[in-house]
Amino acid sequence: MSNFSAKHQLSKMTKWVTPAFDIGENSANNQPTPKSQKRNLSSAFGNHQNINEPEFNNSAFQSQVVKRSHVDNILMWTDKYSPSSQYDLAVHKKKIQELETWLKNNLSGKKPAPVLLLTGPAGVGKTTALRVLAKELKCQIQEWVNPITATFNPDSTMISHSGGSSYQSQKNLFHDFILRANKYGSLDIFGGDHYEKKLVLVEDYPNIFFWNPSTLHEIVRKYMATGSSPLVFIISDSTHGNSNEKLLFPKDFQDDLSIEHISFNPVALTILIKVLTRIATQESMKGPYNFAVPSKMTLKSLAMSSNGDVRGAINALQFACLKV
Structure with a gap:
């Protein structure tokens, strides 16, 4: 690239960057920024409006967001404030106790395998609660994750790979994982905690089970007959009317195998507001950015619009506070 072309591109980049964020000098020549060049959050993501979008208190967000320290990447608050004990969980205490009781009663290697x-609903803390309680009970979790390198063909018994090699069918992969997880512990190569107690977790389901749920039922029956570690299936409620719970675990199948069912409710509004308030206050005081804490009414509106989804509410709070 010629020197003239490089300078021309650099000039174009400089003119774009400055008005896009509307900070510091308006331009290299100190000229007013045209309104057509100013962009806000809504224009950056389109002019979509949600019916339940909270009415934020603008006065709480008009102050400038100032960086206290150099930060290359913004850590998601959902990860930063992930619960480390059951007392941090934004879940109703009765549900926590119900899940904890089931784990305590079934981690002793019963047969048939429980x-x-x-x-x-999605985002209410089902998986988080299970992980926190398992850690407190010194229980290792072995989780099935769908392979992403293979291409699924429902009409074939094999999974083909772009490189030409063949893989086992999804059913066989899942079947082998379940039986091996029951017999062997996971290989700890990073020096983490190792516990003798163990449970098997399934939250990611092979596509074949949605085509033919009976294949899943066969594997579960076999596991119960041969296994001893608890087997936990997690399913989030669908917002589109199609219930994966009813498809994969019909009531007669649950009754036939005496499968325990624990259902989490949406997080209570008061609990969610407390969580958002605590996170916003702590980030404003000690986080890498200095910003104004949203008002109580703003936090309440934000919590109400999330419909009990803790993860979604915390993400929305971070975007609002940091103006990202």
């Missing part, structure tokens, strides 16, 4: 179905 099976739990854990359901509820």
Whole structure:
């Protein structure tokens, strides 16, 4: 690239960057920024409006967001404030106690192997609660994750790979994982905690089970007959009317195998507001950015619009506070 071309591109980049964020000098020549060049959050993501979008208190967000320290990447608050104990969980105490009681009663290696179905809306803390309680009970979790390198063909018994090699069918992969997880512990190569107690977690389901749920039922029956570690299935409620719970775990199947069912409710509004208030206050005081804490009414509106989804509410709070 010629020197003239490089300078021309650099000039174009400089003119774009400055008005896009509307900070510091308006331009290299100190000229007013045209209104057509100013962009806000809504224009950056389109002019979509949600019916339940909270009416934020603008006065709480008009102050400038100032960086206290150099930060290359913004850590998601959902990860930064992930619960480390059951007292940090934004879940109703009765549900925590119900799940904890089931784990305590079934981690002793009973036969037939106990099976739990854990359901509820997305983002209410089902998986988080299970992980926190398992850690407190010194229980290792072995989780099935769908392979992403293979291409699924429902009409074939094999999974083909772009490189030409063949893989086992999804059913066989899942079947082998379940039986091996029951016999062997996971290989700890990073020096983490190792516990003798163990449970098997399934939250990611092979596509073949949605085509033919009976294949899943066969594997569960075999596991219960040969296994001893608890087997936990987690399913989030669908917002589109199609219930994966009813498809994969019909009531007669649950009754036939005595599968325990624990259902989480949406997080209570008061609990969610407390969580958002605590996170916003702590980030404003000690986080890498200095910003104004949203008002109580703003936090309440934000919590109400999330419909009990803790993860979604915390993400929305971070975007609002940091103006990202």
